Amino acid sequence: MKPPETLLQRQPDCPSIDTLASYAESPQQAASLRPHIEACANCQTEIRLLNSFLEAKPAEHELADTRQLASQLQARFTSPKATTRAGGAWWTGWRIWVPAMSMLLVIAAGLQWQRQTDATANAPVYRDIPRIEVYIPRQGEQIAFSEFRWQAVPAAANYSLTLTEVDGTVAFAGASPTASLSLDAKTKGLLLPRKTLHFSVEALDGAGKTIARSASIRIRIEPASPKAPKTNE
Amino acid sequence: MLQHTDEELVVLIQTDPSPARYQDELFRRHYDRVALWCLRYTGDRDAALDAAQEVFLRVQKGLRHFAGQAKFSTWLFTIARNYCFNELSRTRRQAEVSIDAPETAELANEPTMPVDEALSRAEQLQQAREWMTKLLSEEERQAYSLHYGEGIPISTVTRLLGLSNPSGAKAHLVSARRKLSEAVRRWKVGHETP
Ligand SMILES: [Zn+2]
Numbered sequence: 001m002k003p004p005e006t007l008l009q010r011q012p013d014c015p016s017i018d019t020l021a022s023y024a025e026s027p028q029q030a031a032s033l034r035p036h037i038e039a040c041a042n043c044q045t046e047i048r049l050l051n052s053f054l055e056a057k058p059a060e061h062e063l064a065d066t067r068q069l070a071s072q073l074q075a076r077f078t079s080p081k082a083t084t085r086a087g088g089a090w091w092t093g094w095r096i097w098v099p100a101m102s103m104l105l106v107i108a109a110g111l112q113w114q115r116q117t118d119a120t121a122n123a124p125v126y127r128d129i130p131r132i133e134v135y136i137p138r139q140g141e142q143i144a145f146s147e148f149r150w151q152a153v154p155a156a157a158n159y160s161l162t163l164t165e166v167d168g169t170v171a172f173a174g175a176s177p178t179a180s181l182s183l184d185a186k187t188k189g190l191l192l193p194r195k196t197l198h199f200s201v202e203a204l205d206g207a208g209k210t211i212a213r214s215a216s217i218r219i220r221i222e223p224a225s226p227k228a229p230k231t232n233e
Numbered sequence: 234m235l236q237h238t239d240e241e242l243v244v245l246i247q248t249d250p251s252p253a254r255y256q257d258e259l260f261r262r263h264y265d266r267v268a269l270w271c272l273r274y275t276g277d278r279d280a281a282l283d284a285a286q287e288v289f290l291r292v293q294k295g296l297r298h299f300a301g302q303a304k305f306s307t308w309l310f311t312i313a314r315n316y317c318f319n320e321l322s323r324t325r326r327q328a329e330v331s332i333d334a335p336e337t338a339e340l341a342n343e344p345t346m347p348v349d350e351a352l353s354r355a356e357q358l359q360q361a362r363e364w365m366t367k368l369l370s371e372e373e374r375q376a377y378s379l380h381y382g383e384g385i386p387i388s389t390v391t392r393l394l395g396l397s398n399p400s401g402a403k404a405h406l407v408s409a410r411r412k413l414s415e416a417v418r419r420w421k422v423g424h425e426t427p
Contacts, residue, residue, distance in 0.1 A: 008361070008377065008378045008382030008383075009382045009383070010383050016355070017305045017307060017310070017311050018307055019303075020306040021303075021310075023306060027382065038360060039362050039363070039366050041239060041362070041365045041366070041369075041374040041375065041377065041378040042372065042378050042382060044371070044375060045374075045378050045379055048375055048394070049310075049314065049393060050307070050310050052393070052395065053266055053306075053310045053313065053314075054266065054268075054306055055312070056265045056269050056270075058265075058269050059395065062269060062272060062273070065268075065272055065278045065281070066265060066268050066269045066272060067263075068278070068415045069268035069272060069278065069281055069282055069285060070268045070272070071264075071268070072265035072282055073260075073268060073282075073285055073286065073289065074261060074264055076289075076291055077256075077257075077260050077293075078253050078257050078260075079253035079254070079256070079257055101251040103332035107322075168316060194306075198412045
């Protein structure tokens with residue numbers, strides 16, 4: 001007997017999701033698809049999911065959570081807090097692979113700086129300063145992670161570093177006169193497997209005014225794949 | 234900016250030297266639907282926020298390659314769907330096993346779509362589609378293909394399909410299996426060689 005699941009998944013004769021979308025929008029115009037869709041549970045399911053996605057009608061019990069999530073997303077992605085470079089979120093998908101049991105962590109990263117050139121305007125203007133090389137651990141690389149490091153800004157007297165939870169709660173705030181910050185035991189304790197944090201740093205001049213800041217960098221700690229236990233046979 | 238379609242905003246993001254405001258507007262239009270999708274998929278507000286952020290990060294990354302033949306909203310759906318169904322489900326499935334364990338165990342006693350191996354794959358597919366279309370209700374069919382085809386946990390299927398009956402997708406899966414098993418039994422009787 002063949003594995004039955006394969007009969008229930010998308011088949012080579014199933015139209016693409018774009019084609020299904022055009023059928024869902026105007027069944028008359030895409031009438032040639034009707035025989036397949038009427039016979040294919042998979043395509044019917046895709047259309048139903050697509051429609052419920054597009055309609056986005058929360059049920060009563062989903063309303064509060066949906067609203068809160070949407071406003072958190074807006075706070076997270078609206079410029080200037082988010083990066084202003086279109087499609088240029090070079091740090092997206094950044095993964096730090098850390099052995100789950102390791103307490104020793106190391107990473108070196110240069111940051112993309114954005115300088116606020118007009119602090120008085122209602123809508124601040126951000127200008128990208130040339131990108132700095134980033135040293136990102138390769139996927140699966142066994143590394144120790146003990147400090148954040150970023151590119152020095154010439155006029156900076158001090159740097160302020162923040163780690164925030166996904167909901168925007170500040171998990172850690174620290175300052176450093178140099179372009180790096182060693183993590184203490186308490187901060188390392190925040191870097192738990194599967195946890196997502198956002199890391200950002202600001203450069204301050206002698207008067208404490210922000211003269212440059214990094215993009216908000218998403219950090220997700222991926223647990224190392226567990227080693228198979230040894231067995232005595 | 235409000236007069237621009239999503240697809241026009243994408244072009245502006247790709248070409249304008251100050252694209253941030255266009256991206257803000259484009260994303261603002263879709264926060265609700267991605268939030269709701271992720272909430273339904275994960276069933277948990279914190280996990281939904283994490284998933285929704287990942288979806289928008291992927292959109293941000295992929296925007297420059299968005300060709301514009303497709304609708305932006307369909308592309309966004311594909312990203313959200315694939316992220317949840319393929320990547321998130323891999324890590325979540327294990328965690329949800331304990332939640333779904335009693336109902337899954339109960340449903341796992343029989344093969345899911347037993348089709349005779351004497352049939353070719355194409356014949357099996359045609360037979361499976363015919364039974365599902367003729368014998369199952371719309372909800373049974375969709376719950377069945379999401380749970381057994383995509384491996385989506387029962388509780389998640391219930392939320393994704395917005396099922397409001399007390400036992401959610403489980404009731405539809407149980408009745409779908411009963412109908413399909415009966416169809417297979419009758420098919421075998423009709424095709425048995427004396
Ligand atoms: Zn199909």
